Amino acid sequence: METHGEPVISLRGVRADLGGRPVLRGIDLAVGQGEVVALLGANGSGKSTAIRTVIGQVPVADGGIELFGTPRRAFRGWARVGYVPQRTTAGGGVPATVAEIVSSGRLARTRFGLFRKDDRDAVRDALEQVGMADRAKDSVNALSGGQHQRVLIARALVARPELLIMDEPMAGVDLVSQEILARTLRTQVEAGTTVLLVLHELGPLEPLIDRAVVLRDGCVVHDGPPPRAAAGTLRPGHDHVHPHAGATEPIRTGLLS
Numbered sequence: 001m002e003t004h005g006e007p008v009i010s011l012r013g014v015r016a017d018l019g020g021r022p023v024l025r026g027i028d029l030a031v032g033q034g035e036v037v038a039l040l041g042a043n044g045s046g047k048s049t050a051i052r053t054v055i056g057q058v059p060v061a062d063g064g065i066e067l068f069g070t071p072r073r074a075f076r077g078w079a080r081v082g083y084v085p086q087r088t089t090a091g092g093g094v095p096a097t098v099a100e101i102v103s104s105g106r107l108a109r110t111r112f113g114l115f116r117k118d119d120r121d122a123v124r125d126a127l128e129q130v131g132m133a134d135r136a137k138d139s140v141n142a143l144s145g146g147q148h149q150r151v152l153i154a155r156a157l158v159a160r161p162e163l164l165i166m167d168e169p170m171a172g173v174d175l176v177s178q179e180i181l182a183r184t185l186r187t188q189v190e191a192g193t194t195v196l197l198v199l200h201e202l203g204p205l206e207p208l209i210d211r212a213v214v215l216r217d218g219c220v221v222h223d224g225p226p227p228r229a230a231a232g233t234l235r236p237g238h239d240h241v242h243p244h245a246g247a248t249e250p251i252r253t254g255l256l257s
């Protein structure tokens with residue numbers, strides 16, 4: 001997939017260690033403006049770690065990361081980036097309302113932390129996009145997993161980011177919420193938002209994905225057209241042999257093994 005101008009995200013030779021063990025072993029990855037790139041791979045292949053190096057939550061042992069053409073260490077434009085973490089601890093008993101959680105994503109865009117009409121409108125718009133406007137005053141602890149995920153996505157969208165980074169947005173999400181999330185993402189992509197997302201399988205997001213990058217054991221083993229889910233090869237525990245467009249040899253991506 002061709003990229004347009006300077007990449008929005010660029011990783012070059014990125015290495016990272018966790019618990020004294022190498023987890024990323026020289027990752028090269030570029031995401032161009034307006035591109036939608038899926039990061040795929042088996043459990044433990046380093047997908048979450050890769051995106052956490054991008055947002056600065058995991059230190060880089062070697063290599064370089066740039067965001068919007070600026071070295072990550074010098075990057076200050078975090079209001080341009082929306083991040084949806086893996087949904088494990090989110091909410092975790094914190095007594096916050098849906099509107100409060102979403103508003104927290106707007107702070108970087110407010111002037112002096114004061115919420116003006118624009119900011120309140122943005123919170124309402126984001127909640128409407130994910131179909132949660134009628135739950136604004138409810139405690140997040142009263143929500144289902146899928147509704148919770150919709151709130152986290154609204155929080156990422158409320159600052160109107162140019163780049164959206166999401167870690168398994170569909171994991172543990174019911175069908176209704178999956179459809180709403182797919183629709184929300186389509187709206188973002190149509191508006192030109194750049195997207196990097198970790199996925200376990202392409203699923204309902206497949207039509208939106210421009211490129212798939214497959215990790216295995218901390219290395220990129222495929223970077224190109226998304227593997228065809230329709231071929232029925234995305235079975236957990238099996239190597240996925242993907243016939244690369246134009247290549248004569250099939251590429252063993254080890255998608256979910």
Ligand SMILES: Nc1ncnc2c1ncn2[C@@H]1O[C@H](COP(=O)(O)OP(=O)(O)OP(=O)(O)O)[C@@H](O)[C@H]1O
Nearest residue numbers: 018019020023041042043044045046047048049050
């Ligand atoms: N904080 C940590 N300390 C030590 N090791 C870690 C830590 N976080 C992750 N790891 C290890 O790093 C490797 C990659 O983990 P990572 O979460 O990036 O994988 P993943 O591809 O996102 O997997 P999953 O699909 O299960 O989310 C795994 O072997 C994991 O056990």
